[in-house]
Amino acid sequence: MANLESSRARTIGTGSAGGSVLPAGVPELSDGPEPALQPRRGAATSRVYLDHAATTPMLAEALRAVVTELARTGNPSSLHNAGRRARRVIEESREQIAQAYGARPSEVIFTSGGTEADNLAIKGLYWARRGAAHTKAAAGLGRNRILATATEHHAVLDCVRWLGEHEGADVEWLGVDSLGLLSPDVLREAIERDPGDVALISVMWANNEVGTIQPIAELAAVAAEYEIPLHSDAVQAAGQLPVSLAESGVTALTITAHKIGGPVGAGALLLARGTEPVPVLHGGGQERDVRSGTLDTAAIAGFAVAADWAARNQADHAARIGKLRDSLIDQVRAVVPDAILNGPAPGPDRLAGNAHFSFPGCEGDALLMLLDAKEIACSTGSACTAGVAQPSHVLLAMGADRARAKSSLRFSLGHTSTSQDVDALGEVVAEVVERARRAGR
Amino acid sequence: MTVFNGLNGPKVLAAMSGGVDSAVAAARAAAAGYDVTGVHLALSANPSSYRTGARGCCTLEDARDARRAADVIGIPFYVWDMAERFAADVVDDFIAEYARGNTPNPCLRCNEKIKFAAVLDRAVALGFDAVCTGHHASVDLSAGQPRLVRSVDAAKDQSYVLAVLTTEQLSRAMFPLGDSTKEQVRAEAAGRGLAVADKPDSHDVCFIADGDTRGFLRGKLGSMPGQIVDTDGQVIGSHDGSYGFTVGQRRGLAIGTPASDGKPRYVLDIEPVSGTVKVGPAAELDVDEIAAVRPVWTGCPPPEAPMRADVQLRAHGETYPATCWLEDGELRIRLHGPARGVARGQAAVLYDGPVVLGSATIASTARTQAALR
Numbered sequence: 001m002a003n004l005e006s007s008r009a010r011t012i013g014t015g016s017a018g019g020s021v022l023p024a025g026v027p028e029l030s031d032g033p034e035p036a037l038q039p040r041r042g043a044a045t046s047r048v049y050l051d052h053a054a055t056t057p058m059l060a061e062a063l064r065a066v067v068t069e070l071a072r073t074g075n076p077s078s079l080h081n082a083g084r085r086a087r088r089v090i091e092e093s094r095e096q097i098a099q100a101y102g103a104r105p106s107e108v109i110f111t112s113g114g115t116e117a118d119n120l121a122i123k124g125l126y127w128a129r130r131g132a133a134h135t136k137a138a139a140g141l142g143r144n145r146i147l148a149t150a151t152e153h154h155a156v157l158d159c160v161r162w163l164g165e166h167e168g169a170d171v172e173w174l175g176v177d178s179l180g181l182l183s184p185d186v187l188r189e190a191i192e193r194d195p196g197d198v199a200l201i202s203v204m205w206a207n208n209e210v211g212t213i214q215p216i217a218e219l220a221a222v223a224a225e226y227e228i229p230l231h232s233d234a235v236q237a238a239g240q241l242p243v244s245l246a247e248s249g250v251t252a253l254t255i256t257a258h259k260i261g262g263p264v265g266a267g268a269l270l271l272a273r274g275t276e277p278v279p280v281l282h283g284g285g286q287e288r289d290v291r292s293g294t295l296d297t298a299a300i301a302g303f304a305v306a307a308d309w310a311a312r313n314q315a316d317h318a319a320r321i322g323k324l325r326d327s328l329i330d331q332v333r334a335v336v337p338d339a340i341l342n343g344p345a346p347g348p349d350r351l352a353g354n355a356h357f358s359f360p361g362c363e364g365d366a367l368l369m370l371l372d373a374k375e376i377a378c379s380t381g382s383a384c385t386a387g388v389a390q391p392s393h394v395l396l397a398m399g400a401d402r403a404r405a406k407s408s409l410r411f412s413l414g415h416t417s418t419s420q421d422v423d424a425l426g427e428v429v430a431e432v433v434e435r436a437r438r439a440g441r
Numbered sequence: 442m443t444v445f446n447g448l449n450g451p452k453v454l455a456a457m458s459g460g461v462d463s464a465v466a467a468a469r470a471a472a473a474g475y476d477v478t479g480v481h482l483a484l485s486a487n488p489s490s491y492r493t494g495a496r497g498c499c500t501l502e503d504a505r506d507a508r509r510a511a512d513v514i515g516i517p518f519y520v521w522d523m524a525e526r527f528a529a530d531v532v533d534d535f536i537a538e539y540a541r542g543n544t545p546n547p548c549l550r551c552n553e554k555i556k557f558a559a560v561l562d563r564a565v566a567l568g569f570d571a572v573c574t575g576h577h578a579s580v581d582l583s584a585g586q587p588r589l590v591r592s593v594d595a596a597k598d599q600s601y602v603l604a605v606l607t608t609e610q611l612s613r614a615m616f617p618l619g620d621s622t623k624e625q626v627r628a629e630a631a632g633r634g635l636a637v638a639d640k641p642d643s644h645d646v647c648f649i650a651d652g653d654t655r656g657f658l659r660g661k662l663g664s665m666p667g668q669i670v671d672t673d674g675q676v677i678g679s680h681d682g683s684y685g686f687t688v689g690q691r692r693g694l695a696i697g698t699p700a701s702d703g704k705p706r707y708v709l710d711i712e713p714v715s716g717t718v719k720v721g722p723a724a725e726l727d728v729d730e731i732a733a734v735r736p737v738w739t740g741c742p743p744p745e746a747p748m749r750a751d752v753q754l755r756a757h758g759e760t761y762p763a764t765c766w767l768e769d770g771e772l773r774i775r776l777h778g779p780a781r782g783v784a785r786g787q788a789a790v791l792y793d794g795p796v797v798l799g800s801a802t803i804a805s806t807a808r809t810q811a812a813l814r
Contacts, residue, residue, distance in 0.1 A: 366567055369478075369519055390522075439566035 046377035048424045052259075052353060052414025053208055053236060054379055059261035059309055059415070062302040066263050069298035076295050077286060086297045093304030100311035101255060102244025103270045109287045110295055113267035114235040114256035115155040116280075120269050120291060121231040121252040122146070122159040122202055124277025126169060129199035129229070143199040145170045147190050149182050150397035151212070156202050156233055157393070169199070178399050179344045180212030184222050191226050201230045205237035205253075209381055209394045209410055210343030211354025213241065220249035229275060235259055235267075239310045239414075240318050240352050245270045252277075255307075257299065261415060262306030266299035321413040322352035324422050328411055329355050331426030336433050342395060342408060353413040358395075358404045362436035367409050370432040376425055379410045450570020452476045453615060456556055457510060457518070459503030461630045461637045462575030462618060464510035468633050469617040470573045471514050477573070479511035479518040482560065484527040484551075485648045506637050513634050521563075523555055530554035532648055536661045539684035542711035543786025546756060547646055549602040552576075557610040571615045575626075578603050579619025580611055581796070587611040588740045589797040594622040601756050604790040604800035608739050655693075658684040667716030669696060672709070672725060683716035689726055689782020696720070707782070727779035728808050733772040733789045733801030740791075740798035743767055750791040750798055752776065754783050765791055772801040779808075 049057075058066075074086035091105070098105045111117040129143045148160045150173040164171035172190055176182050182203060191198055201223050206213045216232055223230035229251035234243050239260040245253050252275060256267035271277070271290070283292030310317070326346050332339050332355070340358040344350040359367060364380035371378055381392040391405035411425065453475040455467035471477040481504050504520060511518035531550050538545035561572045577592035578600040586608055592598040606614065618626055623642075630638035645652040662684055669678035678696040680686070685693070690708040700706050700722070707726055710719040731754075736743070744767060751760040752774055762777040774789060783806045791798040 365519070365521070366563070369517075370567065372517065373478075435566070435568060439563050 046372070047375035048421045049377050049416070050411040050413065050421060050425060051377045051379050052417065053410065053412035055258045055264065056239075056261055056414040057416050058258075058263060058302070059306055061309065062257075062262050062305040065305045066298045066302035069301045072297075074297070076297055077284065089297050089301050090295055093300045096304040097255075097268060097307045098270075100307040101238070101253065101270055102246040102248075103253075104273065106288075107245060107270050107273060109269045109271055109290050110300055111267045111269055111291060112265055112293075112296075113258070114153075114233065114254050116291075117254040117256070117267050117269035118153070118155040118202075118231075118233055119159050120277055120280050121254060121271075122156060122200065123163065123280055124290070125200045125229050125231065125252065125275070126163055126167070127278035128276060130167075130169075143197050144168070145172060145194060145198045146200055146202070147172050147174055147187070147198060148202040149174045149176060149204060149214075151176055151180055151207055151209075151394040152202065152204050153208055153233055153235070156204065160202065170197070173397075174203070176212075176397055179349065180207055180210050180394065180398050181344070181349065182214055182219065184215065184218045187219055187222050191222070191228065195226045195228075198226065198228045201228055203230065203232055205232045205234035205243065206241065206351050207343070207394060208236045209392055210356045210398070211236075211351035212343050213237065213349050213351060216250065217248050220251075223251075224249055236351060238307075240314070240321070242314055245272060251275055257303035257306055260306045260310040262303040263299045266296055266303040268303075317415060318352040321415075321417055322346065324413050324417055324419060325353060325355050327419065328413070328422045328425065331422065332357060332429055335426070335430035339433075340404070342398070342400070353417075355411045355413075356408060357411075358400070358408045359433050359436070360404070360407060361440070362407045362433055363439070364406055364408050366436040366439050367432060370435055371425075371428070374428050374432070376428070379412070380408065381410065452569045453478070453571050453573045454560070454564040454569040455479050455516070455573040456560060457481050457507035458575070458643075459506035459510075459637065459640075460575065460643060461627060461635070461640050462577070462623075464507070464514075464575070464635045464637050465626045465630050465633070466573055466575035466615075466617045467510065467516065468514045468629075468635065470615060471516055473617075475573075477514070477516045478569070479507065479514070479516050480560070481507040481518070481520045482523045482527075482555070483520050484523055484555070485532075506640065510635050510637055513636075521560065523559060526559045527551070527555055527648075530559075535646075536658065538786050539658050540662055540665075541786075542683055542713040542716070544687045544784035545786045546602060546788060547648070548756070549605055549788055552603055553605045557606050557614060561610065561613055565613065571613045573615040573617065575618055576603055576616050577618055577623070578616050580614055580616055586739075587614075590619065591792070591795040591797075592619050592621075596757075597623045598757075600792075600797050601753055601758075601788065601790050604739075604788060604797045605737055606739070607737055611739055655685045658682065665716055667712075667718060669694070669718045669720060671700075671706075672719065672721040677720070680716075680718060683711045683718055686711055686718050688784040694720060711785075723781070726781045728781075728783050728806040729776040729779050730807040730809055731774040731776070731783060731789055731803055732805045733774065734804045736767070736770075736772045736799055736801035738799040740793060740796045743799075750793060753790045753792065754780055754803070755787050760792060763791075771804070772799070775809075 069089060074082035076083060076087040076090045094105045094108045098108050126146060131142055146160050146163060146169050148156060160171055163169035174182055174186055174190055203214055203219050205216050220230050231252040232250045233254045235254055235256050237243050238255045251272045253270040258264040277290060279290055281292050286292050286295060329341060338360055342356045342358055368378060368380050391402045392408060395405040395408060453470050455470060455477050457463045457467055457479045467477055467479055508518050531547050534550055535545050535547045556574060564572055576599045577594055577597040579590040581588045581590045589600050589603055589611060591600045627638055649657045659682060662682060665682040667680055667683050668676050669680055671677050677698055686708045688708050691705055704722050706720040707723055708718055709721045709725050747764050747766040750763060750765050752763045753760045761780050764775045766773050785803050787803050788800050789803050790800045
């Protein structure tokens, strides 16, 4: 725990460790989760940050690694000394990340983040298993079904939909129960309808909105029986659960750096050996021809630091934020007795850092605005381009009606969260809910 | 602190369309010391200008422009989804009015039902004291209760489309631009570093992106064939929907036979049920008696005796001296001289100089002998 405390103390924004965490010559950044943004009057950063599932502050060590690499030159594909130096950073990072997530280094494909990794897994595996249209008969493949959970993140959801609408895939959405859980029996039934025609299955490890943790190893075992590749988006799980490619039996795993204390802009698809997706990005042939594009040495270096920290501290970290989360739930329930906790009860089926409520009679975006005015940051669900909150497809899939879905709010905790953060919410939540209720639906 | 309308409350919600006017209005409110929050209203799912699909939301360019203006001003910014209310209260109303042979003003309806009703109510419930917009008009409080006053920029004045607001609504409305011309607003936007300074003005109906109102209505209402008759009742043509016509319209009548006198013909009237469109010479467009319904009085009490006022009968139209009185709750207007092309469904707004006295919706028009002279 002492180790954890000191790690937290050295993150950006706490500023209590004294002295700069940055290399000499790099300007000191300001406080808060958006270090470079200088707020003007009225546009303050958030005093209380309860949106770690959206993105979490960078670990000081990760930031140092990023900045250090940004100051250096060298394309990791270049053959000279500078290139080899950059390549060495990449390969050491690859080894660290592989070790953190139970994979071999050769099973790590770097991407720009979770969305790209999901696209590569889903489109790439679908195309590979379907076969090119003109070689379909010759290849004897032609598998055309995609099975995916109805509660997937849009990076998976929209990919699968697109394949259905533009590539002729037969899409089947796997239903979840009222807690958001997918039963292995439901998966088995869906497969059984035509096992030989399933191109791939995609089931997220833990849900980004309501925090439901799927029985991923059981699901992977079912998929393995039929020799069907199973992809899992583990973006939310990666920091809070022991995530292992080998132990889970999953074929392809999406992870991203900025949810675990690394920078935005680096992610990875962990691909079990022998899995060969069709590339989505063609070009210079990096990442063994699966993902072309110059590797972002700086972001990947930061990613590795964060992954290493997350793996080493996972159990303590989850226990610590789990306690804070339990306190948050208790405090909200104490003052808003009719608040509905969506998703599983705190425990093994729910991410430790996640609390997600519906507040009957309120609109989520009104609650968010009122909390934002009190400098408390939270989320109504997946954001979209113009910032309009739509009723959550996750809650709808769990059987909630539109009103309950639109009245929901997510609070998510992370490595910089403190009991003061939770108490600050507890102090104002009743008043905010009452006001939002007056504004009605 | 400059006080725009004497509001005591400091919390102001600025409706920001993404245009230059609402950006400068919000900037002025913030500069005057109000606690301003910017809100962009997502109003439409019009596929040609808005993103649709899985999430069915998200204006693109306008929302971004509004957000950038809020950044520069330094105020919080949110998007409020008002698409359902807008579709029901403005778009459906617009279509239904045309189907009845009327000529509605959707901007007026939006002010009445959305900006200063749905949005204002929500804002007040959430703790705001007023809604601020970039309309070119002012609220004057010198007479005790709020009165709506024309903009100093006559060409840009929008008091006509705001006149439907009640005293209660006006008391929570803030229009910081009424003392400025459009030129001044643009110059100020540039001076404040707002990127929308030279963004073109919007003119058309916002939910008809291509400006083809007739095509839009045809798509919504389908073919509704009817006859075109002359002033003697003689059938001289046909049409596929009376919604394509407005009283006073000359172009696009597509009548084969020329008028016997060789003079151009205009739409004189549209029969609501049969959809028969009556056409005739310009002189027959002259009317001098107007009955208007659902009157709203903000600049004076409801008149107990006939009173003198200047009447405006369409947006950016001229005013006509008139005598006005109430009869069974309806507003009756006798123009002192004839007006041409007065369409049912438009507002009749009464002015005393620059001050709005009241407003009502035109329900019928007539010509007295005086108008024929």
